[in-house]
Amino acid sequence: MAKDVKPTRKNLMAIEDRIELSERGHDTLEKKRDGLIMEFMDILDQAQDVRSDLNENYDEAQRKINMARAMEGDVAVRGAAAALQEHPELTTESKNIMGVVVPQIESSKVRKSLDERGYGVLGTSARIDEAAEAYEELLETIILAAEVETAMKKMLDEIETTKRRVNALEFKLLPELKSNQEYIEQKLEEQEREEIFRMKKIKAKKEEEEKAEREAAEQEAEEAETVTADD
Amino acid sequence: MSTERTAGGSNYEYVIARVRSRRAALFDDDDYRKLIRMGPGEIARFMEESEYESEMNALGARHSGVDLIEYALNRNVAKHFDDLLQWADGQLYGYVARYLRKFDVWNVKTIIRGLYAGTDASDVETDLIRAGEFDDAFLDQLLNAGSIEELVELLEPTRFGDPLAEAYAVYEDEGVLVPLENALDRAFYEDLLTGLSGEQSRAMELYVEFLSAEVDFRNLRNAFRLARSGADLDPSEYYIEGGKLFTEDEIRQLARNRDQLVEFVRSSKYGEDLEAGLDSLEAADSLIEFERALDAALLEYSGRLSNRYPLSICPVLAYVLAKEREVDNIRAIARGREGGLSTDEIENELVIL
Numbered sequence: 230m231a232k233d234v235k236p237t238r239k240n241l242m243a244i245e246d247r248i249e250l251s252e253r254g255h256d257t258l259e260k261k262r263d264g265l266i267m268e269f270m271d272i273l274d275q276a277q278d279v280r281s282d283l284n285e286n287y288d289e290a291q292r293k294i295n296m297a298r299a300m301e302g303d304v305a306v307r308g309a310a311a312a313l314q315e316h317p318e319l320t321t322e323s324k325n326i327m328g329v330v331v332p333q334i335e336s337s338k339v340r341k342s343l344d345e346r347g348y349g350v351l352g353t354s355a356r357i358d359e360a361a362e363a364y365e366e367l368l369e370t371i372i373l374a375a376e377v378e379t380a381m382k383k384m385l386d387e388i389e390t391t392k393r394r395v396n397a398l399e400f401k402l403l404p405e406l407k408s409n410q411e412y413i414e415q416k417l418e419e420q421e422r423e424e425i426f427r428m429k430k431i432k433a434k435k436e437e438e439e440k441a442e443r444e445a446a447e448q449e450a451e452e453a454e455t456v457t458a459d460d
Numbered sequence: 461m462s463t464e465r466t467a468g469g470s471n472y473e474y475v476i477a478r479v480r481s482r483r484a485a486l487f488d489d490d491d492y493r494k495l496i497r498m499g500p501g502e503i504a505r506f507m508e509e510s511e512y513e514s515e516m517n518a519l520g521a522r523h524s525g526v527d528l529i530e531y532a533l534n535r536n537v538a539k540h541f542d543d544l545l546q547w548a549d550g551q552l553y554g555y556v557a558r559y560l561r562k563f564d565v566w567n568v569k570t571i572i573r574g575l576y577a578g579t580d581a582s583d584v585e586t587d588l589i590r591a592g593e594f595d596d597a598f599l600d601q602l603l604n605a606g607s608i609e610e611l612v613e614l615l616e617p618t619r620f621g622d623p624l625a626e627a628y629a630v631y632e633d634e635g636v637l638v639p640l641e642n643a644l645d646r647a648f649y650e651d652l653l654t655g656l657s658g659e660q661s662r663a664m665e666l667y668v669e670f671l672s673a674e675v676d677f678r679n680l681r682n683a684f685r686l687a688r689s690g691a692d693l694d695p696s697e698y699y700i701e702g703g704k705l706f707t708e709d710e711i712r713q714l715a716r717n718r719d720q721l722v723e724f725v726r727s728s729k730y731g732e733d734l735e736a737g738l739d740s741l742e743a744a745d746s747l748i749e750f751e752r753a754l755d756a757a758l759l760e761y762s763g764r765l766s767n768r769y770p771l772s773i774c775p776v777l778a779y780v781l782a783k784e785r786e787v788d789n790i791r792a793i794a795r796g797r798e799g800g801l802s803t804d805e806i807e808n809e810l811v812i813l
Contacts, residue, residue: 237489245495295799296799296809299795299799300809303526303527303795304587308573308587312576312641313636315636342690342693343689344638345636349569349637349638349644349645350642350685351642351646351649351678354751355688355751356686356751358688419637426594
């Protein structure tokens with residue numbers, strides 16, 4: 230608060246330095262925010278596509294498994310699923326988008342060929358193959374969606390943080406600093422005016438004293454002259 | 461354990477008389493028309509008032525919804541097919557049993573998958589369809605096996621023993637069930653036509669024709685699946701002996717190129733029956749329509765078996781297929797309804813004799 234600041238020239242210089250730094254930081258953060266928003270818009274488009282693929286693939290996988298359960302029976306479908314123990318493997322790495330660390334998910338063993346799905350080929354049907362295939366595709370889309378949506382969430386968090394920082398600088402810190410600067414400047418000006426006034430007063434007093442001294446001296450001289458003349 | 465009763469004379473008259481009465485009790489078109497417009501609850505109630513009453517009542521406390529319907533269908537089909545094996549004697553028993561052994565394969569595969577996935581024996585037990593040649597005591601013994609190795613040892617005296625033992629070595633190396641499951645299915649299909657060439661009659665010719673069509677269609681189905689998968693697999697490894705459509709070399713060549721395979725089937729004796737299925741396969745790159753066409757064609761061949769040769773295996777096999785089809789259709793309607801499939805979609809999936 231302005232009242233808490235000591236109105237000294239040193240503080241004024243420090244505040245001016247802080248204002249300059251804050252303004253530079255504000256510009257940089259604004260640029261970062263705009264850049265993040267642009268990156269976010271790209272990721273948003275990608276996320277919307279992935280989300281729509283996800284819904285589509287989910288519906289298709291459900292339809293295919295319902296069809297397989299209807300025609301082959303639930304027991305046969307469950308049995309075929311039980312014949313596989315190997316799980317897909319996921320590895321996560323990270324990449325940097327404008328200072329935001331987002332995950333990059335690599336998957337393996339999601340898509341399987343006919344002989345890798347665990348169940349025998351000779352006694353099963355294409356309905357089970359197509360249901361398995363649809364679920365493999367769905368799983369791949371889920372992994373992609375996880376990657377894109379996590380990146381999107383992290384970008385959003387970063388945009389929010391940057392926006393808060395920009396707003397804090399723009400609407401809180403900079404106005405406060407400027408108000409402090411103004412307060413100190415006013416106080417310093419006031420002090421200067423007081424100083425000048427005091428100096429003027431001192432000068433006037435000094436002149437008055439000199440004048441009185443001078444008058445007294447003149448009077449003394451006059452009196453001395455009168456005494457001499459009388460003698 | 462397998463109890464072959466092929467010695468002695470066949471009792472066709474007795475078995476066929478009983479099969480006729482069972483066949484008359486199967487659901488007809490009107491029943492399907494009603495079922496297709498019902499929800500799963502209504503289907504369950506309809507079944508409670510039909511042939512499936514005792515199974516629905518017996519399983520009602522353990523299962524509910526469409527699961528109850530499916531388990532009741534499985535138990536009912538097991539009861540009916542077990543009856544057939546109980547009634548049949550002599551060569552007729554052998555003819556029926558060789559087709560019903562597919563349920564033995566189903567049960568062994570179910571137990572193997574249960575052991576592989578660490579499922580409770582009680583849960584695996586509910587998924588068995590006790591319609592094959594293995595009796596209850598032997599199936600219970602298999603269910604209590606502690607490991608796949610123990611199961612393979614228990615099956616050693618059966619017809620699946622040798623192929624399974626051979627496949628078990630591959631399973632131990634690779635750790636996947638594919639070799640075991642393929643060995644079981646291959647043993648079943650290759651056994652279907654073994655030793656049938658001796659008897660010469662029109663009925664037997666039709667029976668053999670039907671069984672070879674079944675093997676051909678299985679080869680065809682698998683060849684298309686391999687061609688579609690694009691995986692680098694040797695098609696001859698998935699070839700089943702006994703069919704008339706392909707040789708092993710032909711399938712090795714054709715399964716690498718779907719278009720050539722389609723042309724080959726079009727110009728074969730099955731070309732006309734499978735034309736619609738092949739067209740949709742070319743248009744949609746989905747095998748489902750084509751598999752439906754194969755099922756329909758197989759049923760058409762089975763239709764030729766019924767009633768023409770009354771004192772032969774034909775009416776019995778026709779009944780087996782009709783019963784299986786009924787169970788498949790009811791399950792498809794109930795599961796289709798549960799999964800939110802439209803009436804048209806379900807109707808499209810049904811294959812009605």
